Amino acid sequence: MKKTALFALLLLFTAVGIFSCQKDSGVDPAGSDATVDRKALLTQWADSLVKPGYQRFNDKMAVLKTKTTAFTAAPTPATLLDARQAWQTAYLEWQKVELFEFGPAESVSLRNHFNIYPADAAGINRNIITGTYDFEVATAIPQQGFPALDYLLNGVAMGDAAIVQQYVASAGHRRYLTDVVAKMDQTFGTVYSQWNSSYRDTFINNAGTDASSSLSRVINAYSLYFERYLRAGKVGIPAGTMTGTPRPEKIEAYYLKGTLPLQLATTAHATVQSFFNGRAGRPSLKSYLDALGAKDSRSGQSLTSIVNTQFGVSAQQLSSLGPDLFTTITARNADAVASYNEMQKAVRLIKVDMTSALGITVTYVDNDGD
Structure with a gap:
């Protein structure tokens, strides 16, 4: 009887040890798919x-x-x-x-x-x-x-x-x-x-998911950039979405004006989407999330599919503000507000659903008042 109890206890300790090693391996994000290599x-x-x-x-x-x-x-x-x-x-x-x-x-x-x-x-x-x-x-x-x-x-x-x-x-x-x-x-x-x-090696070897890890810092920087500096900075603030009063003088490249301000915004948006998808056959946010089986919290559909669909819609709406962003905000500001709103839809997908799927804590606070 004592031998049976000791054997059972030994099995319990062994199982706990195996679980702990798996949890700390640095390969299994958010306790999920062990095939994902951060x-x-x-x-x-x-x-x-x-x-x-x-x-x-x-x-x-x-x-x-x-x-x-x-x-x-x-x-x-x-x-x-x-x-x-x-x-x-x-x-x-x-x-x-x-x-x-x-x-x-x-x-x-x-x-x-x-x-x-x-x-x-x-x-x-x-x-x-x-x-x-x-x-x-x-x-x-x-x-x-x-x-x-x-x-x-x-x-x-x-x-x-x-x-x-x-x-x-x-x-x-x-x-x-x-x-x-x-x-x-x-x-x-x-x-x-x-x-x-030296930083390149420091970066790739810091492969955890805690707040100080490279993955956490990248994801937080990515989400913050899209939310505050692209969505709000390039479109929302000039369009007056936070104040109700358009401020076209707050656009990027205000003194040159012309086509450059929108070119800057569309280039930034394309960069955000490109970073998400990466190159075919190589590791990317998209392939990582797909390996985890990440889903949109509202529809239950593939998160990466929903994100890319929304990126496509927001890119199209942003491009429609051309050719002169200053003139558009001055003459038809409702279109600029619509562009901001389409990007806002992607914010939830990135800041909430994506970070949750990756097991990443959002460490920044958005204070634009919306």
């Missing part, structure tokens, strides 16, 4: 998305630095157009990497240095006049990056001839433009170099 997914993101994306952006930044240097050395209509084109090209490329606000980018607050808009034109002018400024202080966030370059290359005067003359006459303007680009180059360089050295 490390393979992280490796795919690092080597096929983040590092190549950063390399392409680094190339565009190098051209931007060269062209703005040429403009400040010899301000002419031709060098202004070259600098402006390099800014537009780099700005579009930025949309493909801005969502990578985790790891080194999060550590240096890369987005704060690159793309918080609208630009603080009054603060920029004050900085130029005084010649004293510090890009690391909180008040300087909207006085730098791509929005500041938008003002400096397109908004300091009326018309290209007047802008050129402003730079010919003002050493302060030439210095400030140079310093803004130099700060962008230095800050991004820090992030880029870390990914090309």
